[in-house]
Amino acid sequence: MKKTTKLRSMLTSNKLEFLMEAHSGLSARIAEEAGFQGLWGSGLSISASLGVRDNNEASWTQVLDVCEYMTDATSIPMLLDGDTGFGNFNNMRRLVKKLCQRGVAGVCIEDKIFPKTNSFLRGEQQPLADIEEFCGKIKAGLDARSDDDFCVLARVEAFIAGHGLKEALKRASAYHEAGADAILMHSKLSKPDEIISFMKEWGNRLPVVIVPTKYYSTPTPVFQEIGVSTVIWANHQLRASVAAMQEVTKTIFNEQSLLSVEEKVVSVKEIFRLQNDAELEEAEKLYLPAKEGTKAIILAAARGNGLDELTQDKPKAMLEIDGKPLLARSLDSLRAVGIHDISIVAGYAADSVQSLNVPTMINSKYETTGELASLWQAKDSLNGDCVIAYGDVLARQHVMGLLLENHGECAILVDGDLSDREDQYIGDFVVCSKPDSKHALTENVTLKKLTNGQRTNSKDATGEWIGFVKFSPKTSNLALEILTKMNASGDIQNASMLDLISEISKTIQIDVIYTRGGWIDVDDYAGLMRGQGFAGNTL
Numbered sequence: 001m002k003k004t005t006k007l008r009s010m011l012t013s014n015k016l017e018f019l020m021e022a023h024s025g026l027s028a029r030i031a032e033e034a035g036f037q038g039l040w041g042s043g044l045s046i047s048a049s050l051g052v053r054d055n056n057e058a059s060w061t062q063v064l065d066v067c068e069y070m071t072d073a074t075s076i077p078m079l080l081d082g083d084t085g086f087g088n089f090n091n092m093r094r095l096v097k098k099l100c101q102r103g104v105a106g107v108c109i110e111d112k113i114f115p116k117t118n119s120f121l122r123g124e125q126q127p128l129a130d131i132e133e134f135c136g137k138i139k140a141g142l143d144a145r146s147d148d149d150f151c152v153l154a155r156v157e158a159f160i161a162g163h164g165l166k167e168a169l170k171r172a173s174a175y176h177e178a179g180a181d182a183i184l185m186h187s188k189l190s191k192p193d194e195i196i197s198f199m200k201e202w203g204n205r206l207p208v209v210i211v212p213t214k215y216y217s218t219p220t221p222v223f224q225e226i227g228v229s230t231v232i233w234a235n236h237q238l239r240a241s242v243a244a245m246q247e248v249t250k251t252i253f254n255e256q257s258l259l260s261v262e263e264k265v266v267s268v269k270e271i272f273r274l275q276n277d278a279e280l281e282e283a284e285k286l287y288l289p290a291k292e293g294t295k296a297i298i299l300a301a302a303r304g305n306g307l308d309e310l311t312q313d314k315p316k317a318m319l320e321i322d323g324k325p326l327l328a329r330s331l332d333s334l335r336a337v338g339i340h341d342i343s344i345v346a347g348y349a350a351d352s353v354q355s356l357n358v359p360t361m362i363n364s365k366y367e368t369t370g371e372l373a374s375l376w377q378a379k380d381s382l383n384g385d386c387v388i389a390y391g392d393v394l395a396r397q398h399v400m401g402l403l404l405e406n407h408g409e410c411a412i413l414v415d416g417d418l419s420d421r422e423d424q425y426i427g428d429f430v431v432c433s434k435p436d437s438k439h440a441l442t443e444n445v446t447l448k449k450l451t452n453g454q455r456t457n458s459k460d461a462t463g464e465w466i467g468f469v470k471f472s473p474k475t476s477n478l479a480l481e482i483l484t485k486m487n488a489s490g491d492i493q494n495a496s497m498l499d500l501i502s503e504i505s506k507t508i509q510i511d512v513i514y515t516r517g518g519w520i521d522v523d524d525y526a527g528l529m530r531g532q533g534f535a536g537n538t539l
């Protein structure tokens, strides 16, 4: 059904219908997702969201552009608050013509004088339009529509301007005769008395639409009982968003940190969903030349130290972080940044890893061999742009994203904040060309030295490697050559990723990408405990 036809049938249906305010493509989509069947393009909300007053300060074409975002973003009809039609009958004709072109389903015009003022501001000082002139405007609008189902609603401001029922009825009758598709009867009282008195006399001549912003405490069934056709919830998305924005920005300003607001705001992922990024991803597969994406190899063969109780039937990488195996969370995180070609090398309790349904190679000598012997099992995947990750490390999406944004030959992720590493803490410490600082974001930082050991033995370290490395196609080839040689000589058996990276660094510059936190490893029990609560809902 066309949007115009849908709006028309809402206005004429026997059951009470609802239009939800929207003022942008995003708010329109949110209203549709909530289940609303129609939208109210509120003049107050559109102007406020543009930072101007509800006095026709936004031009009608600017309003039209906002409408287009809303109609593009949704499949439900929108009734636009057309104020006074932005001028006389001639402006109204042009408005209706353009609204039909942009997919708006109907317009409501009010019997005031351009430029109008919001009904809740100095209402009684607002002059009403001449009835005949306003009827001409309604007719002009009806004649200008390119679709007969496009609705023209006439809004009566008699009560707002302090007139009584008689004036309201006189105006509504005249607009009915002029051909309006429905009447919007407005009232600024805190009780629906004016609306009730009007409905009694009106006798169902045309559908009646109301805006109970001021008489919000009236139970909704009352509107149905008195014969109202449609209720407009006129500005509540705007007001809700203002409350949320004020609270969050004030907190960020005061705390100079995002920490305490993270739980109060939706995830960036939710924004991508609302923007329908999923559709673009599908379209890219359809229309972009196929290019090999970045691959990932995850090393998950080891059982883990001091975790015997918990690793009877699974390796440490399958231990649960906030109720979901760490490795499954890693897969989510990699996929979220666009890596879909993922292989895992398993060893200890390989069945549990295989349950993830990702191509899995097995290092059956996991007990006596090291990381590179595992990587060797995935040599067929070691080509192109390739990320190597440890199965017991989990990084937040944005941290993975930083790695993917690097387009050098080889890059490693390094935590530049060592302030809480005690002397006995064991990690992969790195010395880089520069310590982490604000400038490190824009400057090229490179790896000088990478060693495993206690913090106390790496006093010159500028960070800790968190266990992710990304190779360009050239570096993947080099890594494969190194592994092939090591395999031939037997050196591969006990070699680690550190050995490989050190070997690569002899011929290739290794970029360092600094991050601060945003990752965990579950090398031991303490790590596992630290990990709980890490995932939350905002990985």
Ligand code: SPV
Residues within 6 Å of the ligand: 042, 043, 044, 045, 081, 118, 119, 120, 211, 213, 234, 235
């Ligand atoms: C609007 O939402 O812009 C309206 C309704 O016109 S009111 O603000 O109540 O006038």
Ligand code: MG
Residues within 6 Å of the ligand: 042, 043, 044, 081, 083
């Ligand atoms: Mg308005």
